[in-house]
Amino acid sequence: MSLRAGCHWLGxxxxxxxxxxxxxDRIVVDGKIWMAxxxxxxxxxxxxxxxxxxxxxxxxxxxxxxxxxxNLHSEPARPRAHLTTSSNSRARWNPRxxxxxxxRCHSRLSTTARGERPxxxxxxxxxxxxxxxxxxxxxxxxxxxRAMQNLMTSSVIMSTVVGTVVALKLLFMASRTRRFPELxxxxxxxxxxxxxxxSLFATHAVGLEASFALRMILLGLRLxxxxxxxxxxxxxxxRVFDASSVWRMTLVFLVSTTGLVSMGTSYWAIWHxxxxxxALPLYAxxxxxxxxxxxxxxxxxxxxxxQRRMQKRQLLGLADPAITNRFGVWGISAAASSLLVAALTxxxxxxxxxxLGADNASSAIVSAAxxxxxxxxxxxxxxxxxxxxxxxxxxxxxxxxxxxx
Numbered sequence: 001m002s003l004r005a006g007c008h009w010l011g012x013x014x015x016x017x018x019x020x021x022x023x024x025d026r027i028v029v030d031g032k033i034w035m036a037x038x039x040x041x042x043x044x045x046x047x048x049x050x051x052x053x054x055x056x057x058x059x060x061x062x063x064x065x066x067x068x069x070x071n072l073h074s075e076p077a078r079p080r081a082h083l084t085t086s087s088n089s090r091a092r093w094n095p096r097x098x099x100x101x102x103x104r105c106h107s108r109l110s111t112t113a114r115g116e117r118p119x120x121x122x123x124x125x126x127x128x129x130x131x132x133x134x135x136x137x138x139x140x141x142x143x144x145x146r147a148m149q150n151l152m153t154s155s156v157i158m159s160t161v162v163g164t165v166v167a168l169k170l171l172f173m174a175s176r177t178r179r180f181p182e183l184x185x186x187x188x189x190x191x192x193x194x195x196x197x198x199s200l201f202a203t204h205a206v207g208l209e210a211s212f213a214l215r216m217i218l219l220g221l222r223l224x225x226x227x228x229x230x231x232x233x234x235x236x237x238x239r240v241f242d243a244s245s246v247w248r249m250t251l252v253f254l255v256s257t258t259g260l261v262s263m264g265t266s267y268w269a270i271w272h273x274x275x276x277x278x279a280l281p282l283y284a285x286x287x288x289x290x291x292x293x294x295x296x297x298x299x300x301x302x303x304x305x306x307q308r309r310m311q312k313r314q315l316l317g318l319a320d321p322a323i324t325n326r327f328g329v330w331g332i333s334a335a336a337s338s339l340l341v342a343a344l345t346x347x348x349x350x351x352x353x354x355x356l357g358a359d360n361a362s363s364a365i366v367s368a369a370x371x372x373x374x375x376x377x378x379x380x381x382x383x384x385x386x387x388x389x390x391x392x393x394x395x396x397x398x399x400x401x402x403x404x405x
Contacts, residue, residue, distance in 0.1 A: 004030040008038030043068055148363035155370030156197060162374040163193020166381045181239045188232025189377065196225035220267060226288055227263045231256050233295050241302040251298065255291055262287035289345040296338035303331030314395065321395030322388045326380045333376025340369040 005020035006012075006028035015022045026041035027034070027048055036045035047068070051059035170186030173179075199222040206214060234255045238248040266284035307327040313319040344365045379387065 003033070004028055006035040006037055010038075040070065044070075145360060145363075148360045148367070152363040152367045152370070155367040155374070156201075159370040159374040159377075160193050160197040162378050163189050163197075166377045167193060169382060181236050184232045184239065185236040188229045188236065191225040191232070192229040196222050196229065199225070223263055223266050223284070227259045230259050230288070230291055230295060233299065237295070237299050237302055241306060251294075255295060258287070259291055262291070286345065289341050293338050293341050293345075296334045296341065300331045300335035300338060303327050303334060307331060321392050322383070324395075325391045326383070329376060330380045333372050333380070336372045337369060337376075340365055340372065344369070 002019055002021045004023045005015045005018075006023045006025055007015065009024065012022040012024060024037075026037045027045045028036070034045060034049060036042045043066075047059045047063055050062055167186050167190035170182050171190065174182035174186055199218045203215065203218045203222070206218075231252075234252045238245070238252050242248055262284055269284070304327075307324055310319045310324040310327060314321055314324055344362060347361045347365060
């Protein structure tokens with residue numbers, strides 16, 4: 001059985017050459033395949049499809065947002081109907097046509113957008129105003145989106161400020177102690193919080209109005225900062241917890257080489273102008289996400305395992321409770337970061353959108369990641385004196401209670 005197919009009326013006869021049965025309907029549905037005729041019939045199909053899978057209210061909102069009014073002009077000229085319309089074609093919204101009765105949910109699309117009263121008994125507003133319910137829904141959705149965007153911006157700014165302060169302190173400490181772990185984590189945090197986040201803000205600030213060269217410079221700078229951050233975190237974890245471990249050295253090597261390959265292919269895409277909107281290519285973001293998930297998970301496992309060993313030493317009076325707590329905070333924040341990166345990756349691929357903050361889900365995840373990072377860096381590397389005193393006091397109370405027991 002041949003597939004029913006539709007297209008612009010000038011090309012209908014050509015469909016027979018491909019074994020399809022031409023259909024002159026503006027919208028043709030055969031199983032899971034949806035086709036439309038020429039030009040504006042694609043809009044009709046999009047609205048019909050939206051009403052089919054989401055609901056008529058959402059389709060009405062789409063038509064209102066696009067200000068689509070097919071009845072505005074006089075009846076257009078039509079080619080002579082030399083083809084028989086299939087009886088199995090999907091009923092659709094078509095205010096131009098009067099020879100067939102469309103389904104109610106689709107016929108209300110155009111009348112609601114123009115503020116006219118539908119033919120059914122459902123009350124609608126008169127005059128030229130749109131449905132107030134739809135307008136209120138759109139306003140509420142816009143308000144939620146703006147609130148999520150503001151929350152995301154605030155959390156990113158907070159993580160940028162805290163990360164920069166912590167990074168500068170660690171770099172200053174490394175200049176005095178000449179120790180490599182402080183240098184590695186200081187460079188990693190500086191590249192992520194200061195360089196990558198600042199270039200991301202700059203990319204959004206200049207927008208597409210900026211020159212292509214400037215957008216690509218910012219994108220390349222951000223990509224390099226991400227790579228240095230990834231390698232710095234891996235080196236820091238390796239040197240702090242077990243510098244003699246062969247598998248940790250192997251993991252650092254794999255992270256470094258795969259990150260270098262990912263960065264190289266991304267630069268190739270930038271050079272060939274595959275990414276023109278200032279966003280990392282989708283495969284580059286996926287590669288970075290997987291690598292960051294692995295490194296964060298590794299950091300969490302080693303940090304929490306070391307915290308447990310420190311807790312045992314603490315019971316013998318051989319470990320500072322404040323230091324033990326720092327390892328725990330670092331491990332919990334790393335575990336949370338790994339889960340947040342995984343969630344953000346899932347949202348990114350489900351929405352087929354490579355831009356952070358493009359929807360409320362990604363905005364919420366980015367906001368949570370910013371807050372977790374800021375708190376983790378702050379309490380691990382520059383905890384307030386009051387917090388440290390409270391931790392030691394709590395540890396003393398627990399020791400006293402265990403001694404009494």
